[in-house]
Structure formats: structure tokens, C-alpha cells
Amino acid sequence: MKILVCISKAPDTTSKISFADNNSKFNEAGVQYIVNPYDEWYALVRALEIKETIGGNVTIITVGTAADEPIIRKALAIGADDAVRIDAEPKDALFVAKNIADYAKDKGFDLILTGKETIDYNGSQVPGMMAELLDLPYISSASKLDLSANTATLETDIPGGSEVLEVELPAVISCAKGMAEARIPNMRGIMASRTKPLTVVSSNDQNAFTSIKTYSLPLEKKGCKYISAENVQELVDLLHNEAKAI
Amino acid sequence: MAVLIYVDSVSGKVNKPGFEAINYGKKIADLKGDKAVVIVTGDCHNTAELGNYGASKVLHAKAVSSADSGVLTKVIAKAAEQENADIIVFSHNLVGRAVAPRVAARLNAGHVAGAIETPTNNGAFTVKKAVFSGKAFADVEISSEKKVISILPNSSPVVSMGGDAEIIDFAVDAALLNSKIKVKEVKTKDGEISLREAELVVSAGRGLKGPENWGMVEEMAKILGAATACSRPVADIGWRPHHEHVGQTGIAIAPDLYFAIGISGAIQHLAGVNRSKTIVVINKDADAPFFKAADYGIVGDAFEIVPKLNEALKKFKANAQ
């Protein structure tokens, strides 16, 4: 089983979100980057579990600059076999998808796994775009993934419930909670990660069709109105008359 | 030119996220002086209602299911070509998330996912979307000729416009329907309100001590007609199912009312619920960070407050009948 896992960097979940250059850029000062949680906890770990049960190879790929190598090493330390970095600053989702699809098209991957979305730009775009560019079936936001021969069985949410799907491989699957449990790299993994192969390939240098012009922050809340624990009726009245929520 | 809006049909009907997408597409169409054309797939019994939300024409592709985004993409691309549509609108709901990016890739179009406001078009076409899990917004310019926009559910109230739409059967070649995906089983949770679309949500956290104490939370949800949700550790320990986990790494929601009971309000939790219109926090620790994001707060023991609150809500509901 040849598995490609797409990983993206993401600002640590506790990062303070602020902007620079007249609100045109994310302020990276003091921001720690991590592997996007969905990519690491679910896509990567499930890929490793599959490899451990039926054998195969797990390659990770990221579209990013040399500054992103620590997140690549982290994914290798967790257990991926080798890594590819497409050397470019990701311009937008279609740019990333075109780059990865171009790289993957003739490599014979059986499974391409991604996270459900990146926690910074929240697009859930890259996997669907790649699937279309590679003309592959795509299951979005799967919470279970099992393999038998050339078929994957998956579970995903649908409005008001969930469904079990069967898909012929190769396929693109974006991974959500439920699929696997996060793993912490051990010392051996960390040591081994330093010498695992990392190939840098150049970008196919596409134009991007979308660009962020300005950022803004939500308005501050007016402040909390406190209600005494002895007087829950007041809360009901406020929710009805003031908030008009019930 | 036209604006094409794709909506999916849930249990035989287009529902609120669909109406919202049609409203949204209609606003863009008005901006450009074009018409808004809707395409809906599968079994759908309320096509006649869609004109009321802004559609001037409804293409109904009955034979197409929404399970395979690849098939849907081909059908939507065909409709876009037929209608000469340069903007395609989706809801950023479960089906929209799977299919909109595929359509964007097929049409080589710029795509904004999670739009929260109608675009502005003064030379450049700019769309506002939520980023950093709702902690900020970004104005994104789309420069391609064709554009795909997915609107975040619950970002604007649904408006009736009182229009009528022409309804047309959209025939699709059988060859287009070939799919490598088979639906083996559909598990619906009858009577349960879907968290993603819920207007009212009652949520609880580790403060509730154990799964056996969720009865009062479920009762509140039942009285209000609300969906239930939980914090991540609660889903991780298995007190509640994973699909109830809200937050930065769970589901992001934007209901009219969010009740947080025994949840501390960690930044990762807030990221998934901070777009709620009204937030009520019940926590025994007056310093719990959640109070900073709350509109209404009660400091005290949930085990005393929630049962009393349920009684008061029950009375309120009975009088409101």
C-alpha cells in the first residue's frame, strides 16, 4: 500500500492572532508552528496503522519553504518513511492542490490522505481540488477508514446522521476525528527522523486566483451580564425579551 | 451571464443552509444584473418553494445523488456551461465542502470557502470569510474569470423574497453517473437535531463529572428543541460521542444561542463557538475564561442551577404555547 499524507503547517492553537503591515499580513512574531492537527492526529496516524497491519510505505508531502522543515521532521519522527517538500510559499488552496497533484500523478499512490481542514484558513479545499485534478474519487471528512484488498470502507457525517461508504482505490480521503488516536514521537523516532530521506522538488509555479487583501478581528463582546444562581427565572426572561433567543 | 447555486436535498427537501445559499447567490446576481439559477439533485419535494428565496430558474437533476462529489462536479459543471454561469455558489455544509473545491478545480476558478458576507465588487471582487477558526476575518480577492464561493451556514438570516421560479428537469447522461463510491449504509438519528444546523445548542464539559450526569443537559435540549454538544475532553474520554465535539478541532457552529455548562472556555473551545449570537455560561468558577466570551453568566454549581433552570424553561414553554 503506497500512501501519501499531505501535511500543512498551522499556528499553534494557543497563538495570539494579530496582523502586521496595515492588517495585510498575519503577524508571525512569536508564533509557534505545528503540524495541522487533523493531518497529524488522524491522517498520518491512520496511514501508519494501515502500514503496520498490511505493509507499505508512508510518504508525507508539504508545499512550503525551508522554514517548514521542523514540521516535516516531526511527522517523520511519528513514523512516516520519507518526505517530499515542494519548495514554494503556498499562495492559495488551488495552488497547493495543483502542485501536489502534479507531483503525485505518476507515482502510483493507492491512498492520498489529508486533514479535514487547516485550522488557520479553514478551507477544506485542497483534497477536493486534488481529487478533481487527478480524476479520483474523494471522501470528505471521514471518521473511519478500513481497507480490504482494493477497497476502502469509510464513515462520514451526513446531515442528521452518518453513512458508510465503499470506494475503489486509488482515492483521496480527508480525515476527521474518530479515525485514529494522536501519537507522541518517541526518542527512537526522533533520532531516526534526522536521517530519513527528504526530497525537495521545485514548484510548478502556478498563478493563484485568490489573495487576502486585509484581515480584521471580531468586535469585542459588550461584557457578561451576571444573573444570580437563586434567580434563574431572570435568565429565562432575558433570553426571551432581550436576546430574543428563545 | 448567470449565478448558479448548488443546493443539496436532505430527506427530500432543500433546507435552511440551502435557502441561505440561494439568498446569497441572488444578492450576487443582483449586484451583477444577472439571474440566479439553482441546481438541486436527488429526491426533492420543495423545488416550488425555491423561487421564494431568489431563484428565477430551478434545474432539478433527480437521478443524481450527493454521495459522489466527482459525479456531482460533472453535473454542476454541465449546468454552469449550459447557463453560462461565471459565479457558482455553494453552502459550506457537508456536501458543499466536498463538491465546491472540485468544481473550482474543474473550472480553474478561484474559490473562497466559508464566506460570511456578500462580495463587494468595485473593480476587484472581494469576499469576507472567517479565518483562524473564527478568531479573525479576511477579505479575499478573487481574480479569475470564473469564481466559486461557499457560504458558511448561519451567517445571515434567511429572507423570503416572494418570487416564483421556473422548474426544469435536468437530464443527465447515464455515463456521467458512473461512480466508484457505493453507499453501504445510512445511519440517521431520528428526532435528534443536527448540531451543524441547530439554532439552539446546549453544551457541557468536564465540569459534569461523568456521562451519567448528562440527563439534565439532554432534558434542557429537549425543552428548548436544541442540539447537544460537548467539549473535546468529554468526547475523548468517551462520555459523549465524537460528533458532539465542538471547537477548533471539532465542529465549528454559529447558533443563535449556545449554553456552556461546566466548560472552562479554553481558546480552542471558543474557536468553534465564538460565532454564536448569544452565549450563556454556567460555571462554578467565577474566573473561568468562558465568562469573558459570554453574554449572560451564572456563577454556581451546575447540578443545582440546571434542574431549576429546566423547570423555569418548561414553564416558559408551556406559557408560550
Ligand SMILES: Cc1cc2nc3c(=O)[nH]c(=O)nc-3n(C[C@H](O)[C@H](O)[C@H](O)COP(=O)(O)OP(=O)(O)OC[C@H]3O[C@@H](n4cnc5c(N)ncnc54)[C@H](O)[C@@H]3O)c2cc1C
Ligand atoms: C491542539 C488542541 C486542540 C484542541 N481542540 C479543542 C476543541 O476543538 N474543543 C474543545 O472543547 N477543546 C479543545 N482542546 C482542549 C482545550 O484546551 C481544553 O482542555 C478543553 O476545552 C477543556 O474542556 P472542559 O472545559 O470541558 O474541561 P475543564 O477545562 O476541566 O473545565 C471544566 C470546567 O467545569 C467547571 N465546573 C466543575 N464543576 C462544576 C460544577 N459542579 N458546576 C459548574 N461548573 C463546574 C470548572 O470550573 C471548569 O471551568 C484542544 C487542545 C489542544 C491542545
Ligand SMILES: Nc1ncnc2c1ncn2[C@@H]1O[C@H](COP(=O)(O)O)[C@@H](O)[C@H]1O
Ligand atoms: N501547504 C500544504 N502542503 C501540503 N498539504 C496541505 C497544504 N495545505 C493544505 N494541505 C492539506 O489539505 C488539507 C486541507 O487544507 P485546506 O484546504 O487548507 O483546509 C490539510 O489538512 C492538509 O492535509
